[in-house]
Amino acid sequence: MAAKQHLYLVDGSAYIFRAYHRLPPLTDPEGTPVGAVYGYTTMLWKLADDLDKADGPTHLAVVLDKSSHSFRNEIYDQYKANRPDPPEDLVPQFPLIRDATRAFSLPLVEEPDVEADDMIASYARAATRKGWDVTIVSSDKDLMQLIGQCADHDLDDGVEAGGCIDMLDTMKSQRIGREEVIEKFGVGPELVGDVLALMGDSVDNIPGIFGVGPKTASKLINDHGSLTAALDAAPEMKTSKLKERLLEGRGDAELSRVLVTLKEDCELPIALDDMKLDGVPPEPLAAFLEKHGFTSLLRRLDAGRGSPDRPNNLNPIKPENKGAPASSEGNRQPLPEMPAVDRAAYECVQTMERLEHWIARAFAARLVAVDTETSSLDCMQCDLVGFSLALGPNDACYVPLAHGGSDMFAERPDQILLDEALAAIRPLLESEAVLKVFHNGKYDLNVLARNGILVAPVDDTMVISFALDAGRQIDGIGAGGIGGGHGMDELAERHLSHKCLSFKDICGTGRKQIPFGEVPLDKATEYAAEDADITWRLYATLRPRLAIEGGTRVYERVDRPIVPVVAGMERHGIKVDRAALAKLSESFAAQTATLEGEIHEIAGGEFTIGSPKQLGDVLFDKLGYKGGRKGKSGQYSTDQTVLERLSGEGAEIADKVLEWRQLTKLRTTYTDALQAAINPNTGRVHTSYSLVGAQTGRLSSTDPNLQNIPIRTEIGRQIRDAFVADEGNVLLAADYSQIELRLAAHMANVESLKEAFAAGEDIHSRTAREMFGEVTRDTRAQAKTINFAILYGISRWGLAGRLGIEADEAQALIDTYFQRFPGIQRYILETLEKVKERGYSETLFGRKTWFPRINSKNQAERQGSERAAINAPIQGTSADIIKRAMARMGPALEEAGLHDVRMLLQVHDELVFELPEGDVEKASTLIANVMAQAAEPAVRLDVPLDVEIGTGKSWGAAH
Template sequence: MTKTLTIIDGYGFLFRAYYVLPGLSTTSGLPIGGVYGFINMLLKYLTGYLVIAFDTGKKNFRHEIYHGYKANRQKPPEDLIPQFAILREAVSAFNLNCEEVIGYEADDVIATLAKTHSKYDDLKITVITADKDLFQLIDEKISVFDPMKNKYITEEDVIAKFGVGPDKLLDLLALTGDASDNIPGVLGIGVKTAAKLLTEFGSLENILENAHQIKQNKCREAILAYKEWALLSKQLVSLATTVEIEGDLEKYRIKAPDIQKLTNFLKKYEFKSLIPRVQKLFSHEIQIHNEKNIVEYSNENLLVFLDRCKSEGKMALYLHEESKTLSIAYSENNLFCIEQDNIEPSLKLLSPILISKEVLKIVYNTKDLRKFLPEIDVVDDVMIMSYSIDTGKHDHKLETIIKYNLDIEVTESSAQALILLHNKLKQKLLSQRLFTIYERCERRLERVLADIEKQGILVDAEVLKELSEDFSKKITLLEKEIYELAGEEFNIGSPKQLSHILFDKLSLDKGKKAKSGIYSTNVEVLEELAADGQKIANKVLSWRHFSKLKNTYTDALIGQINSSTKRIHTNYSMVATATGRLSSNNPNLQNIPIRSEEGNAIRKAFIAPEGYKIIAADYSQIELRLIAHIANVLAFKNAFAEGKDIHAITAKQIFGMEEKNLSESLRRKAKSINFGIIYGISPFGLAKQLGITKNEAAEFIDHYFSCYPEIKVYMEEMKLYAKSHGYVKTLFGRYCFIQNVNSKIAHLRQFAERAAINFPLQGTAADVIKKAMVRLFDRLKTGKIILQVHDELIVETAEAHVFDVAKLMQEVMENVINVPLKIEVKVGNSWGSMEKITNLI
């Protein structure tokens, strides 16, 4: 479990808090606004380890270097001066540690504490400050939080403000100087110029050494004239990281204060509104971490506890997987545990409150819990709340959510943790304007998915068995042919043995070596060899194809058929993707091949019961329609409005081919270009996809952007937005966090940039189909949703209701969002044999 060390810039924050509440004073006229603001902030960080850094108020080593250091600093306001002593008194009353060292500033103490403790792998360090000088510290282990803006200052924020990252901020400040501290810098050099120079030369020393190469005359002359000032300024803005500070990390562990002493302090300075908050806070610390206040089990005690839940209007429930214990809480200070043997007889007592609409149930993973408590209603799910806030930022295991939001360990009092989590996450949903995403989409979707999983889809096991036997015969025949071409038998599934046969024995052209040290036999290598006429490579590709169909699909699916229902009941994860899309597992029904003949044959095993039909409604070109709307691509918007073939239009633009003369092959290429480019495909990737040269692909991409310039603008805007914010948004406001978008490693950064382009489209498409599922579920009375696959919804209904259900699906799915969406509706006896319904309008 990661621990947190919080380092607070004591006087720095006091100054800022003072200017928020400058006129606040006691009845006797003693000013207290700054201290009040400080304590308000402090109450948010009283977990883990904490230390407050202070200035001594005396001269430090910088004054010895430069006598003019801070010479123009004005004295603090008169009504702030007495608050310095009150702040020290507050720190003592809260039983907190502080550090100050003569000869150094608080910034140096903070830098030393942060750097010294960053060596601990399991320790997260947060510096609470708004001081730009301390932004130099930001790295993977050290975060800076600005309490006035209520946000973490990320590397992207530093780049957005200064034009360079934290690692170059020291050199930038040396060039620009700082008027507030009377640090000279280089006269005439501002932030933009400094950032430009550092981008070009890399460091202050390189700039000074190569000053004669600077093209701009004024800039070059300034650097040459003020070289010594720049070096002096760097000394002044450098943070000392080796200040002698006694004690180790344990010294800063937060310890419970003397409640009476603390209360007396708060009364003395008339902080009356803080007294109940402080008492509750430290009462919570005792209950959660020590006594837990667990009520002993009995039916009578359970009824009393449930009555209290009713009066509180909320109840957290957590089922512990290992111990099979159900814990219940109505506050962070009270817990009721029902051991495994007592759960069954307790359900009758729990039932009325589980179905009550007057009591909010707070849980983790409602969908799984519903299998155990199917009656549960009126639920807030912290797993889904967390995903709605931090899509793609981290996983959403309970331990992770607690670590990111509470910084306490998961114990048997997890129901109590759910109460605390719920409070925190609800505040985030509201403050980040994500409550609608959670409330109207994700929260309601859970019940829809639970119903889909329960319903399942009927499967004809005999069809799968026949396919499996057919695949086995083809695999056996291919093995025989491969052995003949190789001149010996070997394990075709072994990359090492296959590599030996292809490159050592048969001496085929070698590709690149894999990490294992052997020559790669991946798909790309085999496809190149097959294209060169190597029969054995083509046979191995076919062998792999049929082996995967048999092992991953036909054989595996047979084992997944429920013996009672004769259906396959997949499981949907709501929190697994970075874009908001659902994922299917046990088994994964979203990756059954669709374009191959064999894949379609597998789909034919998914059937409708006698007297029923399967209806599949699939969004047509949804991501192209969305980019037309988001990027305002006029040519696309006009084409969609007029019902024209968008791929034929692109073929005309790129290849100069009229639609009446357009071959299916060229249309497929245009389709690849349309979808490939909006996914950020490279010339290399497009060349490979179309079987053309890289130069030809680059020309296609350039021509495409000249035809649709709005798409290029959109792509660049999304990359810049992701780099400065760390995320992009869907049309519905969902945050999709982008990892590595500012990475110095090219392939990681390029992948992230492609994600920044694609996520708003994929994420919006995900939101659209989720909202459609919720609305369809509410209105569908004569059928059941049995499957969701990417942009497709599949419903099972009686034959007599096919037209009405198809009409309803069209109405619901095409009207989720104010974008002209279209769906293609098909009906059939199986998922693999369907016909279009064309008369719905």
């Protein structure tokens, strides 16, 4: 009898995306993106080395997806319709990944219009029919349908019969056999497809039956024996939501069963015998590693050559435990190996005894990841529905508190009473001895504070991610939404190669959406506990990077301390005068109506002013103004730049349309919206600040946005007048004066500007004197525009537009400015040089802002990145300083006995407080001092920071 053959089939597609999301953008010596290639190569290397040390395979092949289309698309045209296109910088890496596979001298299987899973199934079945054992290297649940299948008859070629299939999950370093499948799905591999058909799959857009999760699906299949039997039994079931869903969704389930069934009879492009593993010749691998600059792997290969007992030549010297330079290794330590997410491992805690068990374990662990589930996204009005805890990978639980139907007669599951659970968890969440880790924790802190729990100390994985990678993932997943690329779902995919359950997965969408409190506990536990589990994993993955990549300084000194401070500001809110807002809305409505009449009169007829198409037709076709340009849609552009140009040419209609637009925007955005935003319980407006909204580190405000109210216009002042103090109190506005210019003087080391600031001189007058030889109203205004424009990397064309002059004249002013202040030009050139070399800019506190497009061949992209890179260190340092002031403000006020002073708003360079009238003098001095000294002792500036203070009964009066 010949020796037993053992075929390993590597699911290469899963490797690719895992590799892409766990590493930062890297480029090879030719500038080609290779982050995913590097990750894939190291993972394949590790697999080959591990298998060589163990009882390795006799045959091995890598299987990849050749195309996105398969026979399933012919059956169901929405199959995988929700999958986004691969990231732009991953696409050119696909052929390089194929090159990497060939460099290992491994067979590569990929066929057009056939999915990798089907090729793996076909090869696996063919190998077992030859009597070979098969191991599938993957964690894909669809492939678990194959596990345990064995050859059922002897073969004629003399090879021992009885070949079987198992799976190797490299993320968990675990073999998966029949028992593991039963543990995961509750059924044997032969029935996994039936369970999957009931569950559906949002990733592949397999419909399943809405509302049926893995536990329910498993129970149905176990109770009835098969999918068909379960569906046939539905009419006889007692009336329930499940019965209704099974009856309505039968067609979807039967379609899903076809879609999840693996095709096991594909043609095999490479013969099984040709997959024999004869070692990894070093020459082609060395050439590949050298070409793409993978120097550390090349050193490991050289160290392993010539070892007679290691035929694959992969005998690496264990690398030192330190990060490599960003240009080669991605500045990473090896990421912690964690098991794949197993939602079946989570516990639903429904008794006080089990809750106390988890609390005791959390105290012992000294670190616990926490997440809350609520009835809405409004942290100031929502109800707490439950909370989840995690102490490690898959070691998580969900504690339901308010589950059950909204109907008073609805059946409610067993759960701990809210007050009892909160009393039990409070000592843990308030203990200084236990670190609580959240993701977007500001929301949870406010929810818990409203329930009487003030959580501390806190770490936040969303904020850690921002401190490490601000601006880095512009091409990847999650460009928007909560977290702006640093949300949990985005980071889970990027760093953990895991797709989280979405809210719509468990609650549905549209008319079918149900509140979280009505989600069955098994499904709610999977969703909620997963959030805590992923938070724990992200913390274990990202926190070590802070020290490795120089992020500890800005995170610990700037970002981390601000989380509870901002949460407190949001919670306190600010009072607005509803009657004043209503009066303003009426005034704006009357003014817009008047403007509409005047615009229609000029146009010679009525049209919809808010329609860009109709406005463009009026301006350029009917009225005949020159310079109209049509876009791809075939309509004229009528954006603000176009209207301002027409206004400068004397077009009265353009002036009126601009005014109409501003009034309309202010009414809808502020005077109407602010009235709707008044919290009925507090009578105040509670804005939400994003800690990761602007990549330079500035806070951004939403729901409502209080940072875009016009600053220097009468209309803006009127809106600010509606923000008022309570009876007996006043509002205090503390504003940094020209902080970015002061920072520019320090960072560019411009002696003349530093002297001017030190002497308290008006900086715009000084610039006017340097530039024009005299200070007049006009020269000072021009100097002010130039001062700020230069720091934003403005072009000659941009400056010409702002000053209303020709481009050549604007260039002459820029040249003169750099002659008078050569330090500014030197700073700009040095900043750009560093960013182009390193890929990021840096503030005085070490905050990195990444610019992946800084070396783009696309001129518009490159120039846009250059302009942003020039200003980012200055604007970012300004943001860091005001955050440090905010974090220090509370303790300083308490120490001074100013217990009733409350910080309400942060708007750009300004902080707004509410305080008793009798505290104004003392508080003004303290607030100004805290703000002026906020940079110290971490950074000592060569220029003083000046703070202007104003007070009044309204925000407008305080300016």
